[in-house]
Amino acid sequence: MIIVKVGGGKNINLDYVCEDFALLVKQNRAILIHGGSWKRNEIAEKLGHPTKTVVSPSGMVSVYTDEKGLEIFLMVYAGLINKIIVSKLQRLGVNAVGLCGVDGKTLEGKIKKEILIQEGERIKLLTGNFTGKVEKFNPKLINLLLENDFIPVVCPPALAKEGEIINVDGDSITSLLAKELKAEKIIFLIEAPGFLKDPNDENSLISEIKKEEIDKYLDFAQGRMKRKILAIKEAISSGVKEIYIGDGRIQHPLLGVFEGKGTKIF
Helix, strand or coil, X not given: CEEEEECCCCCCCHHHHHHHHHXXXXXXXXXXXXXXXXXXXXXXXXXXXXXEEEECCCCCEEEECCHHHXXXXXXXXXHHHHHHHHHHHHHCCCCEEEEECCHHHCEXXXXXXXXXXXXXXXXXXXXXXXXXXXXXXCCHHHHHHHHCCCEEEEECCEEECCCCEEECCHHHHHHHHHHHCXXXXXXXXXXXXXXXXXXXXXXXXXXXXXXXXXXXHHHHCCCHHHHHHHHHHHHHHCCCCEEEEEECCCCCHHHHHHCCCCEEEC
């Protein structure tokens, strides 16, 4: 099993990604998980409700999701982006099926209605939040699809125990599915050549990281990359053998990581 997580950046080339994924599934069981942050932000701006990004006192970057923001999130992720990817894969002969974590209660999580954020020297409490943490994967629907030769294309949101829809992190979903489905490999595709020592310098690529040394690289992870590295740590602890971070902007982004492009964590 290989799990591919495609970031939601503006410059990710979904045509290149889907072309490679269509080749990948000919010889491997695979699932594609995707984001959609750039398109969500664009549409949210047009609708007069810009996405609010916050930083926790510990330095973690996340999105504050109020009720209107959740509607936009659901529309873009589970609607627009998910169906665009499914249609591209169908044209390439892949019998893809799109779903989000709400479908079949595939993903369950815990809502964080109140969060602490850091603004300068001040710590503030925000309420009315529909962001949460994914905690449980119910595999029945995805296994049903895989057993009948359908390829799942999965995205947030998830379902809280209270029955509310919640925005959850796609990288955390990836590590959870990898654990429960016993994936051997994960490929993360981002808007960079791989994991960079300096996020502003694309020539500072870190080509290889030994699994037991991953903690040494946390200091280089800034912004959203910190969350990704923490998700990778979880995947490593669950037994995933190889994890790659590759460039989702280039031709052959998936095949390229197996040829030495990007960052390999093993």
